[in-house]
Amino acid sequence: MWNFISPVSLIRYLVVWRVNSPLVQLPRYLPAELSRVLGALIAQRLPTQPAHAWRPALAAWSQADTPTYQVSWPIESALLAYPSKRAYGPGEVMLWELKLLGDSAEHGLFLELILPAMEEAAATTDPRWHRPYSLWGRFDISAVYAARGARWEPVVSEGRVNLEYRPSPSQWADGLTFSPNPERRFRSLIWITPVDLGQLPDAPHPHRRRVPSSHAPTFHGILDALMERMALFLPGKRAAQPTGAPRGWALLSPAEQTALWLVLEQTRPSLFQQHALEPPPRDWPGRWIGTQSFEAIPTPLLPYLQLASILHIGKQTHFGCGTFRLE
Numbered sequence: 001m002w003n004f005i006s007p008v009s010l011i012r013y014l015v016v017w018r019v020n021s022p023l024v025q026l027p028r029y030l031p032a033e034l035s036r037v038l039g040a041l042i043a044q045r046l047p048t049q050p051a052h053a054w055r056p057a058l059a060a061w062s063q064a065d066t067p068t069y070q071v072s073w074p075i076e077s078a079l080l081a082y083p084s085k086r087a088y089g090p091g092e093v094m095l096w097e098l099k100l101l102g103d104s105a106e107h108g109l110f111l112e113l114i115l116p117a118m119e120e121a122a123a124t125t126d127p128r129w130h131r132p133y134s135l136w137g138r139f140d141i142s143a144v145y146a147a148r149g150a151r152w153e154p155v156v157s158e159g160r161v162n163l164e165y166r167p168s169p170s171q172w173a174d175g176l177t178f179s180p181n182p183e184r185r186f187r188s189l190i191w192i193t194p195v196d197l198g199q200l201p202d203a204p205h206p207h208r209r210r211v212p213s214s215h216a217p218t219f220h221g222i223l224d225a226l227m228e229r230m231a232l233f234l235p236g237k238r239a240a241q242p243t244g245a246p247r248g249w250a251l252l253s254p255a256e257q258t259a260l261w262l263v264l265e266q267t268r269p270s271l272f273q274q275h276a277l278e279p280p281p282r283d284w285p286g287r288w289i290g291t292q293s294f295e296a297i298p299t300p301l302l303p304y305l306q307l308a309s310i311l312h313i314g315k316q317t318h319f320g321c322g323t324f325r326l327e
Helices: 030-046 046-062 107-123 219-233 247-251 254-269 297-309
Strands: 009-017 077-081 093-101 138-150 151-158 186-195 273-278 288-294 322-327
Touching: 009 107, 009 297, 030 046, 030 077, 030 093, 030 151, 046 138, 093 107, 107 138, 219 247, 219 254, 219 297, 254 297
Parallel strands: none
Antiparallel strands: 009 093, 009 138, 077 093, 138 151, 186 288, 186 322, 273 288
């Protein structure tokens, strides 16, 4: 498993903003607004040539009346808003997480592009963003932390950046064993953000509230989506996989691949599943959100599911889609 995890380049930042206005009303889906506003502020600070890569996303946002999720930043990133309320008063804090992955997992990128955009967004009076009760121009950057395993280490404290601290793209895994505890049984997979693992040929209408069991994500689909995500970390062409198999499978040894495929085949007929999945709220990305319950989640799959929850899987991962927790 560690040979599979070791190529993953990832820096996780926990961002803490403190509201300094009598009332702030968050948008319906915060990551979309984070992407739009911070992306625009980043692009306008760049010279003409580097800014060119950001223009498709900015143009799509400016031409749409509602959020569009077909474009994203030209750096590999995920914006995850922690579940919270929508209305905030003075002194209250809101948290969200920024993940930089693959070739974009560089702390310099955060310091040079993203943090200055946050600082500008905190104080902006630009009428594009600074509207009544909007977040922009009405918060302070209270703190920013970088993950080292399960711990968070300070990057920004009390408004000051620690320029001597340089998180590495491998420290996210420090102390994480990815070794399942055979004494603990997991039976539920709870999608905390919407997930879309691909269109099904007989997909129901997106506004239909009842999701057929045949449309719920499967372990096989989740593992395939993880392997597609792992292609970000391939340093070049690897050995060819069976027709249709995502390239990330090449990071596993033949023995590991065989063991996983056997577990996946055994789960298909034997695990009873119930679910409480439904389409996400209006103007959100993704396809389904909610809970899936099983007789048991096979222990050999747990390390891979844990990794999938960290990396996000499926479509629209830039907007935080495709992460879950196990219970």
